[in-house]
Amino acid sequence: MQKFTCHVVxxxxxxxxxxxxxxxxxxxxxxxxxxxxLINLEYHMGxxxxxxxxxxxxxYGQWNPTHQATIRDFLDSLSSSSSVPYPSVADxxxxxxxxxxxxxxxxxxxxxxxxxxxxxxxxxxxxxxxxSMQSIIKAAVTSHSRPLPLNPHNGLYLVLxxxxxxxxxxxRAVCGFHYFTFPILVSVTVPYAWVGYSGTQCPGxxxxxxxxxxxxxxxxSNPLINAWYAGEDPTAPTEIADLCLGLYGSxxxxxxxGKVYKDAWGNGYNVHGVKGRRFxxxxxxxxxxxxxxxxxxxx
Numbered sequence: 001m002q003k004f005t006c007h008v009v010x011x012x013x014x015x016x017x018x019x020x021x022x023x024x025x026x027x028x029x030x031x032x033x034x035x036x037x038l039i040n041l042e043y044h045m046g047x048x049x050x051x052x053x054x055x056x057x058x059x060y061g062q063w064n065p066t067h068q069a070t071i072r073d074f075l076d077s078l079s080s081s082s083s084v085p086y087p088s089v090a091d092x093x094x095x096x097x098x099x100x101x102x103x104x105x106x107x108x109x110x111x112x113x114x115x116x117x118x119x120x121x122x123x124x125x126x127x128x129x130x131x132s133m134q135s136i137i138k139a140a141v142t143s144h145s146r147p148l149p150l151n152p153h154n155g156l157y158l159v160l161x162x163x164x165x166x167x168x169x170x171x172r173a174v175c176g177f178h179y180f181t182f183p184i185l186v187s188v189t190v191p192y193a194w195v196g197y198s199g200t201q202c203p204g205x206x207x208x209x210x211x212x213x214x215x216x217x218x219x220x221s222n223p224l225i226n227a228w229y230a231g232e233d234p235t236a237p238t239e240i241a242d243l244c245l246g247l248y249g250s251x252x253x254x255x256x257x258g259k260v261y262k263d264a265w266g267n268g269y270n271v272h273g274v275k276g277r278r279f280x281x282x283x284x285x286x287x288x289x290x291x292x293x294x295x296x297x298x299x
Contacts, residue, residue: 039230039243041285043102046226049191049219050105051154054114058140058148061162062120067197070277071160074209077273078111078216085272087295089279092213092271095286095293099221099228099240107220114155115148122165129168130177133159133194134185141186150188156219157181157192158212167196176211178219191223213281214241243285244292250299252283252292259298270296 055075059068074089081090090109097107117140124132124139137157141150149155161167176195183189193215198208218239221228229237248270252258260268260280269278271294286293 039285039290041228041230041238041240041243041287043228044226044234045102046222046224048099048101048105048107048221048227049154049156049223050101050108052108052110052112053156053220054149054151054154055111056115056117056140056148056151056155056157057113058117058119058136058157058159059162060119060136060159061122061126061165061197063160063162071209071212072113073274073277074212074279075111075113077271077277077279079109080274084274087271089271089273089281091295092281092284094295095284096217096220096240098287101227111156111216114151117143117146117148126164127166128161130194132167133179133192134181137181137190137192138186150186150190152188152190155190156216157190158216159192159194160208160212161194161196163197165196167194175207176215178215178223180224189224191219193219209279210282217241217284240285241282244283247283247292248280248294248296249283250297258283260296270294 077084077089078093079090081088084090097109100106119136119140124136136159140148175198176193178191178193180189180191195208195211195215218241221240225234229239231238247253247258249258249260260270262268263278269280271279271281273279283292283294
């Protein structure tokens with residue numbers, strides 16, 4: 001996938017987004033690109049990921065190397081802006097970085113792939129519950145062969161499951177979620193996110209990139225479920241990417257993604273990445289402008 005393609009059925013693609021770590025079907029409410037009065041996004045005094053993030057990827061199942069390369073390039077693009085045309089993935093991340101903790105520290109600008117683990121033997125089978133993700137992380141950090149570091153200081157674990165893996169509620173209610181590990185299972189508390197391969201079970205393989213972006217934005221601004229979110233219930237909050245589901249450009253809303261760029265093949269994109277990549281990444285809530293925003297905005 002040298003170019004980021006957009007061969008998705010938009011309405012089904014939107015259905016695939018998950019209100020992060022909610023344990024029930026999310027409510028696809030109205031998105032509020034230009035509104036501030038209807039949003040009550042609050043800070044609940046918890047930490048954000050302000051230290052440079054060491055990102056550890058767990059490739060669960062059998063993966064196409066081309067797809068892996070695309071995902072790695074997107075992740076590398078989050079901290080690369082000097083040689084990438086505007087608007088870049090790093091420019092998109094600048095909106096996420098506006099969120100701070102109670103000391104005034106912003107979310108970090110540095111996200112580095114610091115380790116990868118290949119669970120190609122399906123250590124926990126091909127039918128997984130949501131809680132299985134913590135056991136998969138445990139297996140990766142205790143493996144006898146090239147284990148991942150267990151990093152409770154600035155580690156973030158990203159579990160990516162292959163196309164033949166069935167996850168509880170996948171594509172009916174979830175395409176990804178984030179949470180934190182329980183010490184009783186993993187021995188320490190670390191934030192993690194899971195995203196499933198969307199090429200066969202959900203429409204559009206490339207939609208996985210936007211779900212990864214969605215979850216990274218939310219786990220960085222609400223890693224322990226006590227920082228930035230809207231709503232009264234911390235077990236089912238509305239987070240900074242949930243507020244902007246389906247919005248990718250100016251004028252979006254009501255099922256229309258908004259104005260995005262088109263490449264020579266007619267595929268939509270809104271940000272540039274490393275190695276000439278182009279990606280279509282969902283907007284997030286800007287706490288300064290008090291609306292959904294991305295670097296490709298026309299205003």
